[in-house]
Amino acid sequence: MSQVFSDGVVARVTEEINSNPSSRRHAENILPHRHKVASPPRQTLFQEFKHSFNETFFSDDPFGKFKNKKGSRRFILGLESIFPIFEWGRGYNLKSFKGDLIAGLTIASLCIPQDIAYAKLANLEPQYALYTSFVAPLVYAFMGSSRDIAIGPVAVVSLLLGTLLTDEIPNFKSHEYLRLAFTATFFAGITQMALGVLRLGFLIDFLSHAAIVGFMAGAAVTIALQQLKGFLGVKDFTKKTDIISVMRSVFSAAHHGWNWETILIGASFLAFLLTTKYIAKKKKNLFWVAAISPMICVIVSTFCVYITRADKKGVAIVKHIKKGANPISVSEIYFSGNYLTAGIRIGLISGMVALTEAVAIGRTFAAMKDYSLDGNREMVALGTMNVIGSFTSCYVATGSFSRSAVNYMAGCKTAVSNIVMSIVLLLTLLVITPLFKYTPNAVLASIIIAAVMSLIDFPAVILLWKVDKFDFLACIGAFFGVIFQSVEIGLLIAVAISFAKILLQVTRPRTVVLGKLPGTTVYRNVLQYPKATQIPGMLIVRVDSAIYFSNSNYIKDRILKWLTDEEAQRTASEFASIQYLVVEMSPVTDIDTSGIHALEDLLKSLKKKDVQLLLTNPGPIVIEKLHASELSRLIGEDKIFLTVGDAVATFGPKGVDS
Incomplete structure (x- = not known):
């Protein structure tokens, strides 16, 4: 609200105020300021609640596109909102397919050896990781909105799942352990779907970037330490993940438990993997060298072990990988009984971690290619793929940063690259799996060590120290919590410090x-x-x-x-x-x-x-x-x-x- 006065009135009133300071308190009555603070129109309680509800859960107006549309058009739009492939698939062409084909074949060559290695982190047989890389990417390709993310098992979630499952059932070779893994996967998917359907995706933003950096770095160190069992050929290895227990186990076996042939194999191929990563980092157009190097390691090491029969000299090998496509596992899930509560708890934790990693990766590549990513749609897609995965002998899958980076560098255009990778995995399960029998565990350990090193982001830690000391404290707290206690304790510390920062800033x-x-x-x-x-x-x-x-x-x-x-x-x-x-x-x-x-x-x-x-x-x-x-x-x-x-x-x- 404004009022305008002539210059004469303004001058006269100003002179009066200056000559008589006591009249200043009456200045509002004599000369109101030109613009008063206005109040918004009064709203009813229902209007206020509706506005707050829409801003919290529907700020992106997901139903706006359905307004003023006919029934058939609404059905098509609804179908496209659930299955984005029907939306972008209309403009798909041969040029896009060429890019997706090359990218899909490239990430398939990377994911096969990684999957066999990651299955060991989850204490599962190798075929279950291969099952996961067949079904999960196929489902995501139809429902996901990211063009670049590559789906499959990842190191952090595999280790977290293996640790939590072993706490409940120490005998990871038992059938109950496998059933609990499927149960946890099912409830991880339910958790992710619920967050998407209820539009509660903002909850994952409470885990700060600093806490994620520390958690990922700690998990990388823990995963690398776990690989010392295969890298050194140690037979009696601790089931604990903290650094003290691992190093005690390693040094106690130094006199009689290390195998020099195993160490030689592991060190040689680790040096090769790190060299190819260095080459790919220096020359971006040679990204494929690092992408195919794990598969080269597997092929060469398997051939060498087979012709020398190094397995007879104490070199541990993968042995038998079950051949064939995914068996149905719906009946294996615990929907009642003693392990139901544990399955829900493990699924909730692993599902949230997997979701955080996938959304972070998806947003990163979406920003690089300048397209929008629907977070709630992503959650529904990830949740659906894990629920279906639990029915088809898979464990928790999410977006892999290493594979997504390779997918991006290989020139992927759409999620069809995930479909190509899925088809290659199916052919691998049907035909190639027996060839991995003589693959040495030391090479798998080297592949994991080389892969998780990228999870340690030193520039990000240095930036945290320079910008915000409290963020640095959150990062370090999460890091030490993981390496000195366990992955779940580190995650708990990360969440606690993130909330502490929020409370401190608010209070x-x-x-x-x-x-x-x-x-x-x-x-x-x-x-x-x-x-x-x-x-x-x-x-x-x-x-x-x-x-x-x-x-x-x-x-x-x-x-x-x-x-x-x-x-x-x-x-x-x-x-x-x-x-x-x-x-x-x-x-x-x-x-x-x-x-x-x-x-x-x-x-x-x-x-x-x-x-x-x-x-x-x-x-x-x-x-x-x-x-x-x-x-x-x-x-x-x-x-x-x-x-x-x-x-x-x-x-x-x-x-x-x-």
């Missing part, structure tokens, strides 16, 4: 003192801008947070402390005492009843000090609540301003420009 928000930049009407933090000068007789404070029950008393006390400290400094410097406290509220997005009471208490404390309270630029929600609580009447409608400049112009000393 202890910043409040800063503002000053006027010389020659401008701009008011900024005096610590950030030392040349900013404070206004005589006024203290200007900005609150950088919403005011809730969790921080309202702290904000009130912090403002009063600023007032006390500033008053002491100004008295010592013989400056004018503070008569007005200006609270700049533009960052205050909301306020609750506790915040209202805190402002009332602040107003009472200021009256005892003979200081007047002025508010500037409260947002629409805040001003509405100030009016509803009648706090605006207690403060005074003439003491709520649009800008700090308006407040200073009305109540500040003569000569200060507004």
Whole structure:
């Protein structure tokens, strides 16, 4: 709301105010400021709830495309929303297929040896990882919205699943262990689907980037240490994952448990894998060298072991891999009984970790190619693929960063690359699996070690230290929790530190003192801008947070402390005492009843000090609540301003420009 006066009226009233300071408190009646803080239209309780609900769960307006559409068109749009392949498939052509074919064949050559290795992390037979890389990518290709993500078992989830399952059933060779793995996979899928259907995907954002960096690095170290069993040929190896237990197990077997042939095989092929990774990193067009190197390692090492019969000299080999496509496993899932609760718990944890990794990977590559990724649709797709996977002898699958990077570099165009990879895996299961019998475990250990090294992001850790020490603490806490305790403890620490950071920021928000930049009407933090000068007789404070029950008393006390400290400094410097406290509220997005009471208490404390309270630029929600609580009447409608400049112009000393 604005009112406009002629220049003569403005000049006359200004002269009166300057000549008679006592009339300044009546300035609002004589010369209202040109723009008053307006209140938004009143909304009913239902309207407020509807708006908040839509902003939380449907901010992307998923149903907007169905408006004003006929029944048949709505059906097609609904089908495309569930199966995006029907949407982008209409424009699919031979050129796109060539890119997807090359990418699919490339990631298949990478995933086969990785799958055989990752199955050992989950304490499962190798064929179950191959089953997973056949079914899961096929389902995702029809339902997922990412063009670049490559689906399959991954190291972190495999280790997490294996650790949690072994805690429940130590004998991982038992049939109950396998059934619990399928049960956990089923409930991991249900968890992911539920988050997508209920549009609760924002929950995974509570796990901060810093915590994920630390967790992934710790998991990489733990996974690499676990491979010392196969790399050194140790037979009696601990089932624990913490670094102390692993190293104790390794050194206790040093005198009689290490096999030099195994070490030679592992070290040779690890050096080869690291060399190819270095070449691919230096020359991007040679990415395929690193992509096919695991398969080359498997082929060469298998041939060498077969012709030398090194397995007779103590070199551990994969042995038999079951041939054939996925058997149905619906009847193997625990829907009741003693292991049901454990299956739900393990599924919930592994499902959330898998979801976090997949969404992070999908968003990364979507940003690189500049297309949008529907997070909730991704969750439904990932959940559906894991539920179907649990019915077809698969364990938890998600997006693999290493394979997705290769998929991207190989020139994939759509999710058809996942279909190509899936077909290659099917042919492998039907024909090739017997050829992996003599593959040495040392090579699989080398493949895993080379793969997980990319999970340790040193530049990200250094950046965390430079930018935010609390983020660095969260990263280090998660890292040490994983390597010194277990993967699930590290994950718990990561979540706990992430929530602690949120609580600290919410309960202890910043409040800063503002000053006027010389020659401008701009008011900024005096610590950030030392040349900013404070206004005589006024203290200007900005609150950088919403005011809730969790921080309202702290904000009130912090403002009063600023007032006390500033008053002491100004008295010592013989400056004018503070008569007005200006609270700049533009960052205050909301306020609750506790915040209202805190402002009332602040107003009472200021009256005892003979200081007047002025508010500037409260947002629409805040001003509405100030009016509803009648706090605006207690403060005074003439003491709520649009800008700090308006407040200073009305109540500040003569000569200060507004």
